[in-house]
Amino acid sequence: xxxxxxxxxxxxxxxxxxDINHENGGxxxxxxxxxxxxxxxxxxxxxRYFEERGIPPTxxxxxxxxxxxxxxxxxxxxxxEIGYLPTSFNYMKNCLDDGFAxxxxxxxxxxxPTPHVFVDMIPS
Numbered sequence: 001x002x003x004x005x006x007x008x009x010x011x012x013x014x015x016x017x018x019d020i021n022h023e024n025g026g027x028x029x030x031x032x033x034x035x036x037x038x039x040x041x042x043x044x045x046x047x048r049y050f051e052e053r054g055i056p057p058t059x060x061x062x063x064x065x066x067x068x069x070x071x072x073x074x075x076x077x078x079x080x081e082i083g084y085l086p087t088s089f090n091y092m093k094n095c096l097d098d099g100f101a102x103x104x105x106x107x108x109x110x111x112x113p114t115p116h117v118f119v120d121m122i123p124s
Contacts, residue, residue, distance in 0.1 A: 033123065034100075034123055038120045038121070039089065039118070039119060040116060041116075041118070041119060045114065049080040054111070055109045055116075056076065058106050060082075061105055064085070072085045072096065082106070104121035106119055
């Protein structure tokens with residue numbers, strides 16, 4: 001599983017939706033910024049939390065943050081990065097720029113065959 005982006009800011013469009021209702025998060029008239037979501041994180045083994053402590057336990061509280069380098073990181077409440085959102089969530093940068101915030105929990109994890117963290121997130 002990997003990312004298809006180039007790792008540069010050009011991967012993340014600042015273009016706002018153009019539908020008639022000017023809803024955030026897409027032009028399909030669904031405001032994706034206001035939706036809860038669940039996803040598997042990428043690059044868990046390369047993040048600070050894993051390097052220092054291993055895999056985060058289920059129930060760990062997390063938030064989303066844009067760090068200026070990678071689209072959106074998922075981190076613990078104390079600021080330790082635990083993984084990155086898949087590129088299918090690139091729209092989240094616009095949501096964060098528009099003032100949305102997201103919190104959630106680690107809902108599942110596994111160390112084998114590779115470190116895996118699954119999170120459930122809600123707008124807050």
